[in-house]
Amino acid sequence: MAQLTCKDVTLGYDGKPVVHGLNFSVEQGDYLCILGENGSGKSTLVKTLLNLHPVMSGKIETGDGLSASEIGYLPQQTLVQRDFPASVTEIVRSGLLGRCGMRPFYTKREKALADENMRKLGISHLSGRCYRELSGGQQQRVLLARALCATRKMLLLDEPVAGLDPNATREMYELVASLNRDDGITIIMVSHDIAAAMQYAKHILYIGEPLFWGSTGEFRDSGLARHFQDESRHHCTWSEED
Amino acid sequence: MIETLAAYFAYPFVRYALIVGVLIALSSSLLGVTLVLKRFSFIGDGLSHVAFGAIAIATILDLGNNMAVVMPITVLAAVWLLRTGQHTKIKGDAAVAMLSVGALAIGYLLLNIFSKSTNISGDVCSTLFGSTAILTLTQLDVWLSIGISIVVILVFLLFYHKIFSVTFDETFSQATGLQASRYNLLIAVITAVVIVLAMNLVGSLLISALIIFPALSAMRLFKSFRAVILCSAVMSVVCAATGIIVSILASTPVGSTIVAMDIAMFGISYFAGQITSRS
Numbered sequence: 001m002a003q004l005t006c007k008d009v010t011l012g013y014d015g016k017p018v019v020h021g022l023n024f025s026v027e028q029g030d031y032l033c034i035l036g037e038n039g040s041g042k043s044t045l046v047k048t049l050l051n052l053h054p055v056m057s058g059k060i061e062t063g064d065g066l067s068a069s070e071i072g073y074l075p076q077q078t079l080v081q082r083d084f085p086a087s088v089t090e091i092v093r094s095g096l097l098g099r100c101g102m103r104p105f106y107t108k109r110e111k112a113l114a115d116e117n118m119r120k121l122g123i124s125h126l127s128g129r130c131y132r133e134l135s136g137g138q139q140q141r142v143l144l145a146r147a148l149c150a151t152r153k154m155l156l157l158d159e160p161v162a163g164l165d166p167n168a169t170r171e172m173y174e175l176v177a178s179l180n181r182d183d184g185i186t187i188i189m190v191s192h193d194i195a196a197a198m199q200y201a202k203h204i205l206y207i208g209e210p211l212f213w214g215s216t217g218e219f220r221d222s223g224l225a226r227h228f229q230d231e232s233r234h235h236c237t238w239s240e241e242d
Numbered sequence: 243m244i245e246t247l248a249a250y251f252a253y254p255f256v257r258y259a260l261i262v263g264v265l266i267a268l269s270s271s272l273l274g275v276t277l278v279l280k281r282f283s284f285i286g287d288g289l290s291h292v293a294f295g296a297i298a299i300a301t302i303l304d305l306g307n308n309m310a311v312v313m314p315i316t317v318l319a320a321v322w323l324l325r326t327g328q329h330t331k332i333k334g335d336a337a338v339a340m341l342s343v344g345a346l347a348i349g350y351l352l353l354n355i356f357s358k359s360t361n362i363s364g365d366v367c368s369t370l371f372g373s374t375a376i377l378t379l380t381q382l383d384v385w386l387s388i389g390i391s392i393v394v395i396l397v398f399l400l401f402y403h404k405i406f407s408v409t410f411d412e413t414f415s416q417a418t419g420l421q422a423s424r425y426n427l428l429i430a431v432i433t434a435v436v437i438v439l440a441m442n443l444v445g446s447l448l449i450s451a452l453i454i455f456p457a458l459s460a461m462r463l464f465k466s467f468r469a470v471i472l473c474s475a476v477m478s479v480v481c482a483a484t485g486i487i488v489s490i491l492a493s494t495p496v497g498s499t500i501v502a503m504d505i506a507m508f509g510i511s512y513f514a515g516q517i518t519s520r521s
Contacts, residue, residue, distance in 0.1 A: 047413075050416070052413065073413075075414055078411070080280065081410065085466065085467060085469075086410060086465075087465065090466055091410065094407040094411075095418065097403060097407050097415065097420055100403070104399065129465075133465070150418045
C-alpha cells in the first residue's frame with residue numbers, strides 16, 4: 001500500500017475549485033516533485049496534504065504506517081520569523097511537540113533525537129546561535145532539522161530553495177537527496193526549479209493544464225517539461241515577488 | 243526618603259497598589275512577547291478601548307459591577323481579533339485599528355448622550371489614564387489580580403513550548419497535530435482578562451506600553467525565546483515597582499510614571515544591545 005494516495009481530488013478555496021481530478025500516489029522511498037505555475041493550486045495541495053485544508057471532493061488517504069500528522073513539513077519562511085528571537089535548539093526541538101501530547105516538557109530521549117537531527121544536517125555547532133542571524137541556507141537547515149524531528153517517514157518541502165544563493169541551493173538539494181537515499185525518507189517537494197526536479201526527482205506531478213503525474217522520464221518525453229520551462233521563464237519576474 | 247516611604251507603606255492602599263502593579267506588569271510582559279512577535283503590538287490599545295466602550299455601556303445601564311459587562315465584551319473582541327489575524331479580508335492591524343477607534347468613539351458618544359455625571363471629561367480622563375484607580379483598590383481587586391497572575395504564569399509554564407511553536411510558526415505547529423487555534427484562543431482570552439485588569443493600574447491608553455516595552459527591551463538584549471521571556475518579565479516588574487515608588491515620592495501620576503520607567507529601560511537596552519552586537 002502507498003504512503004499517500006489522492007483519489008479524484010478537487011481542491012479549492014471559498015467554494016471555488018482550483019484543481020480538478022487529481023490522482024496520484026506516493027510510495028515509501030519515493031521522491032516526488034510538484035511543479036506548476038503560481039496560483040495553480042500548489043500551496044492549496046500542500047495545505048490539504050497536511051490536513052490543514054479540506055478537500056472539496058475526492059479522497060486523500062495515508063497508509064503504510066503513516067498518519068497525516070507525521071508528515072515533516074518545511075514551510076516557506078514567514079515575515080514573522082525574520083526578526084524572531086529564538087535559538088536554533090529551541091526551533092529544532094519544537095518539531096517534537098507532536099509527540100508530547102499534553103506533557104509540558106521534552107524528555108531526555110526527545111532532546112537526544114533533536115541533537116541527532118542537528119548533527120545529521122551539520123548544524124550542531126550553531127545550536128546556541130540566534131536563528132535570525134543565520135544565513136538563508138543555515139536557516140533552511142534548521143527548519144529541515146525541525147521537520148525531521150516530526151517524522152522519520154515523509155518530508156513535505158515547500159519551495160525549499162526560494163531565496164537561496166546558487167551554492168546553498170545545491171547543498172540543500174544534495175542534503176534532501178541524501179535523506180531520501182540514505183535514510184529512506186519519502187520526499188515531496190514543491191518547486192519552481194524544473195532542472196533540479198529532472199535531476200533529483202523520481203516522479204513528477206505537474207499541476208496545470210493538463211495535469212500530469214508520472215515518472216521523471218515520462219515527464220521529459222511528454223513535452224510538458226519544455227512548455228513549463230518556457231512558461232516559468234515568462235513568469236519569472238512575477239514569481240520573484242511571491 | 244526611607245521614612246517617607248515607610249509612612250506611605252503603612253497605608254494598606256499603597257501596599258495594594260504595589261502588589262497589584264507588580265503582578266499586572268508581570269502578566270502583561272509575559273503575554274507581550276508573544277503578542278509583539280505575532281504582530282499584535284496594538285492589541286493592548288485596541289482591547290482597552292473596547293473595554294472603555296464597555297465601561298460606558300455599563301455606566302449608562304447603571305450596572306453596579308462593571309466587570310460583569312466589561313470582561314465578556316473584551317474577551318469576545320480579543321477572540322475575534324486574534325482569530326481573524328491571518329485568514330480574513332481585513333488584516334490584523336486594520337482590524338485592531340478599526341475596533342480601537344470605533345469603540346473609543348462610540349463609548350464617548352454614549353457617555354455624552356446618556357451620562358448622568360456632571361464631569362464627563364473627568365470620568366473619561368480617569369478611565370483613559372487610570373489617574374486614581376490604583377489607589378482605590380479593594381482587597382477583592384488584590385485577590386483577583388493575584389488569581390489572574392497565577393493563571394497566566396501557570397499557562398506559560400504548562401504550555402511554554404506550545405506557545406513558542408504557535409508563535410514562531412503556526413502552520414508548522416498545526417501540521418504536527420497541534421491545535422493552534424486552541425492556543426490562539428487561550429492567548430486571546432488571557433490577553434483580554436489581563437487588559438481589563440490592567441486598566442485599573444495604568445488606564446486604557448497606557449496598557450500598550452506595559453505590553454510592548456518590556457518585550458521590545460528584552461529583544462534588544464537576548465537572542466533566545468526563553469531568555470527574552472524571562473528578561474521581559476524581570477524588567478517589567480522592576481519598572482512597575484520603581485514607577486510606583488517614584489510616583490509616591492514625587493506625587494506624579496502612577497501610570498505615566500511606570501511607562502516613563504519602561505521607556506527609560508528601553509533606551510538603556512537599545513544602547514546596550516548596540517554595544518554588545520558590535521563587539
